[in-house]
Amino acid sequence: MNTTNDNQIVGSDYRFTILSDRLIRMEYQVDVHFEDRLTQTVQNRDFKCPDYTMIYDEQGFLIQIETDFFHLYYRGGEFNGETLFIDSKYNYGTHYNRWHYGDVDEKNLLGTARTLDKADGEIPLEMGVLSKSGFSILDDSKSMIQDHSTIVNRENTEIDLYGFAFGHRYLDALKTYYQLTGFPPIIPRFALGNWWSRFYPYTQDSYLQLMARFEQARIPLSISVLDMNWHTTDIPKEYGSGWTGYTWNKKYFNDPEKMLAELHRQGKRVTLNVHPAAGIRPSEAVYPEVAKAVGIDPRSKQPVIFDLNNPKFVKAYMETIHHALEKQGVDFWWVDWQQGSARSQHQVDPLWLLNVLHYNDQKARKGNDALTLSRYAGPGSHRYPIGFSGDSIASWQTLQFQPYFTATASNIGYTWWSHDIGGHMHGKYDPELALRWLQFGVFSPIMRLHSSDNQFMGKEPWNYDSETEQIMTNFMQLRHKLVPYIENANIETHEQGIPLMQPLYYQYPEDKPAYQYQNEYFFGSQLLVIPITTPKDSVIQEGRVDGYIPAGQWTDLLTHQTYVGPDELTLNRPDSEYPVLVKSGGVVVLNEDYMENINQLPVALTVQLFAGDDNQYSFKEQLGDNQATTTFRWSSVKRQLTIEINDPAGIIPPNRQLDLVEITSGQTVVVSGVQETNTTFVTPIQVDGEQLSSQLIYQKLVKCRLDFDLKQKIYQVVQNTTNLNQVILTLQSMAPQVVSEMLSEVLLSK
Structure with a gap:
């Protein structure tokens, strides 16, 4: 017996839900207990009912469902390769691809992985929701139930699949995935600058002295990260290891509130590393209060077990421990959970619970300033940014894998990876490797320098020769100049589902080289990065990288060399340069005052116009809950740049100055628009x-x-x-x- 309810076709043991003409949900459940609650991955099924055709009991099939983009065939009974298959209509029906239930998607473009811990080069990746075949499957069968505040495991065994029939319209597929799973939230502006992080036993004085030296060197930092040495680690053996801790180590930090206040005065935000797995031991200063809260007599010195299924523990964990430390000046948390997934198949993954708990707590109290640094816990993790990729090996092999790894993560919606830039451990002194890794960090989602407590592994630029130090300094300054540009991409990710880092095939899906040059990626809408990830050639003394230049004109952001594609070629760059190409007509908005407080909207912006083809660039800025948009429209025929500003809340500084730099060999540019009187020309760079x-x-x-x-x-x-x-x-x-x-x-x- 079949029943149809708008977009659902329900039988005795199956249910098909047509969410859109390109997306279908397929369920099989022998007990007819279909899951209507939201899950860890899927947070919205309220799609507009599309047009579709139903065919019953014809040609040996119990059901056929057809839209403009797929045709499903179902014979009835348990899902298998004979009873269920789908033809996806590739390129609007000009090509077809057939998927049978149980098929391995050999053309899947992959997604990401839980961690890069101990990685020394390439590691296997999980499946994504994009495929060269034009059809992909998201398997939600084992996803936990996460319906509002309820997070539990599923009670019934069910096949629960989502089929994406988008052909090579990858960005459309990703946007639909976000509609299904939730869009990534806004990343706070302060997270887009340079982070200083190191596993090292700093003292309060030595740490502040280090920050002062960065300031003197005019190297901007926006986030200070204190790894686990901030808390006491020398505890009685009967209480376990010193990895978990919540009590300031007064041997190192004699007045933490004073230190945190000074870091805030410098315009920095602060995060502390926590390893919560061991719970709260009697050695902790907060132990008596936490023990009482969960019903333990503090005199018993019985450890408080880490248990996020215990509401009393959760309340004490957040309010007594973390909120108290935040009152001292901690801004957000680095949740470093390394204990794997659930302890049994009947328990919810503690890492997932931690990510949800910490991010939602931040969101409720800090709005768009909410942030956590934690590990990836599977599809849906993009709602709780940002990701700490783990303790990787400091090697060229690891660097060579990271651009591909980072861009490919967008295929499962995970756009905010934070790597240990420079590598966490092992390796050897190699200024060139450290520099090329730092340059990649500048053009990656999060620029967080990090290393182990080995006293020779510090990533401070002055640890290297003077030439390398100066180049590192220049690029760290460039990162802060780029914050307005990155912030715009950040907003686009949240509102439109357009990742900051995109593989080439997002924009050029029919270009074969777009799949071959896996390390190459778009960084925002205007820039194409071809990272150097191998040592320089011994003869020419330059780094070399093979790249693909898509159709059109592309100009190097730093050298102003211009290339015309489509073409495949080897790019050569000295240490001081890095291949970042701007598209024809591209607009790049920079803040030249790289030492300015990152949390303030700049009074002056430099607008670099790489004149060429017509282009429109909508530049968005956000302050609190308010946004302003400055739209740049470039006409190549009129050689005219029109500037329009929409600032309903008045968040743009009233004396905002736009300094326009034209990078072209052409003639004079005409500026028009509402901001005309506040726009000045810096001497054009005539190439x-x-x-x-x-x-x-x-x-x-x-x-x-x-x-x-x-x-x-x-x-x-x-x-x-x-x-x-x-x-x-x-x-x-x-x-x-x-x-x-x-x-x-x-x-x-x-």
């Missing part, structure tokens, strides 16, 4: 392709490990031969291959 090529080739040859005479001959060829093809052929015949490739890249760019 002369030939002059730029000549300068770059000279600079690159200077550092090449070649005979001086050969360098001279190469440079004369470049200077005196006008035919570009002839120059490249001559270089190939007279110079080592790596040198000719490096110089050809410069010559072929404009």
